[in-house]
Amino acid sequence: MKDGPAQGYVRVRLDLAYHGAEFSGWARQKGGRRTVQEEIESALQVVTRSAELFPLTVAGRTDAGVHARGQVAHVDLPAELWEAHREKLLRRLAGRLPGDVRIYRVGEAPAGFDARFSAIWRRYAYRVADHPGGVDPLLRGHVLWHDRPLDVEKMNAAAKLLLGEHDFAAYCKKREGATTIRTLLELHWDRVPVDTYAAQEGTLAVATVRADAFCHNMVRALVGAMLLVGDGHRPVEFPGEVLAGGVRNSAVNVIRPYGLTLEEVGYPPDDQLAERNRQARRLRTLPGQPAVVG
Numbered sequence: 005m006k007d008g009p010a011q012g013y014v015r016v017r018l019d020l021a022y023h024g025a026e027f028s029g030w031a032r033q034k035g036g037r038r039t040v041q042e043e044i045e046s047a048l049q050v051v052t053r054s055a056e057l058f059p060l061t062v063a064g065r066t067d068a069g070v071h072a073r074g075q076v077a078h079v080d081l082p083a084e085l086w087e088a089h090r091e092k093l094l095r096r097l098a099g100r101l102p103g104d105v106r107i108y109r110v111g112e113a114p115a116g117f118d119a120r121f122s123a124i125w126r127r128y129a130y131r132v133a134d135h136p137g138g139v140d141p142l143l144r145g146h147v148l149w150h151d152r153p154l155d156v157e158k159m160n161a162a163a164k165l166l167l168g169e170h171d172f173a174a175y176c177k178k179r180e181g182a183t184t185i186r187t188l189l190e191l192h193w194d195r196v197p198v199d200t201y202a203a204q205e206g207t208l209a210v211a212t213v214r215a216d217a218f219c220h221n222m223v224r225a226l227v228g229a230m231l232l233v234g235d236g237h238r239p240v241e242f243p244g245e246v247l248a249g250g251v252r253n254s255a256v257n258v259i260r261p262y263g264l265t266l267e268e269v270g271y272p273p274d275d276q277l278a279e280r281n282r283q284a285r286r287l288r289t290l291p292g293q294p295a296v297v298g
Contacts, residue, residue: 007116007281009080015117016081018060019109020044021073025145025262026104030065030075040066043105044097048079051096052089063119063269064126064218069261071146074127074268078119086112116278117271121285125189125270127214130227130263133198135206143199147208148263154209154234156193162233163191163211165244166226174246174253175226176219186222190214193230209234221258228257 009015028037032045041060049057063076089096094110101107116122131147132154133139139149169187176184191214195207211230213223229243232255246253272280 007118007278012083013080014083014086015113016079016086017109017111017113017117017119018044018077018079018107020075020077020105020107022071022075022105023145024066024069024071027068029068029070030062040105043101044077044107047097047100051093051100052081052085054085061119063123064266066266067221067224067261070264070266071262072266075266076119076123076269076271078113078117114274114277116274116281118277118281119269121281122271122277123217123269123284124272124280125214125216126218126266127190127212127268127270128218128223129265129267130211130213130223130259131265132209132211132227132231132263133206134209135198135204137204140198140204146262146265148260150209150231150235152235154231155236156195156209156234158240159193159209159211159230159234161240162230162243163193165241166191166247170247171250172219172222172247173250175222175229175256177221177258179220182219184219186219187216188213189216191226193234223264224258224261225256227263228259229253231259232256 022040026038027040030040032039032041041062045057045060058079058081060077060079066072066075090110094107097107097110132150133143133147134150134152134154139147167188167190169185171185173184178184190212193209193211196210198204198206198208211227213226226243229246232238233240233242238255246256271277
């Protein structure tokens with residue numbers, strides 16, 4: 005796999021956001037399902053009046069229903085096409101794309117940049133309302149209602165047991181040939197005020213989850229396990245015990261996607277992008293485990 009664009013092409017970085025409710029996830033799918041990737045690639049082809057469809061590479065593929073406001077992608081465009089459209093591309097894409105996906109920054113990527121492999125972390129937020137009256141209607145599309153009060157201190161105690169590099173097989177949907185080893189850099193809960201424009205008072209319980217990468221369903225399963233701690237159904241040690249077990253636990257629900265938002269993707273300084281790109285493509289293992297692709 006190449007570390008950069010082919011000769012005569014320019015790598016372009018796109019910073020974007022989307023509301024995931026009407027999408028079947030990020031990646032193109034068979035059967036005509038609507039995806040974020042398809043919408044952007046199609047819009048890019050139209051506004052550049054190109055006969056060719058230029059594929060996007062994304063920092064993190066989100067599942068159906070998951071939102072993003074800090075997503076990053078790149079696309080390799082012919083140099084002459086980029087020069088012809090670069091000044092007007094952002095405005096033209098805004099005029100072509102549907103209202104639930106926006107590109108808010110377009111620019112030539114620095115040498116060595118790869119939206120996926122150059123990233124050093126991804127940060128998600130999961131928002132939960134535990135108000136007994138439910139979620140304010142204006143927030144329902146991106147906040148989960150939990151019908152029991154949550155103890156954030158207990159959830160934070162449970163979260164500490166999950167930090168670091170582990171095999172998160174117990175919290176992931178296994179993909180053939182891929183590793184479930186990840187480094188969980190940050191996991192904590194905060195109480196934040198309900199949106200300024202919401203009708204009800206009170207707070208939301210918001211989980212911040214940051215890792216070098218995530219496997220399928222990982223964040224939603226982690227949050228599901230901690231909600232069981234927060235409402236008293238399980239002890240603080242429960243999420244850590246599930247992790248150590250190494251297999252999916254029937255008590256842990258993969259909670260609904262609409263409370264989850266990709267908030268930010270982190271990259272190293274420009275002079276370290278190429279090296280990070282190479283490191284991220286290497287095999288990842290834990291001691292005593294066979295090597296598998298990350």
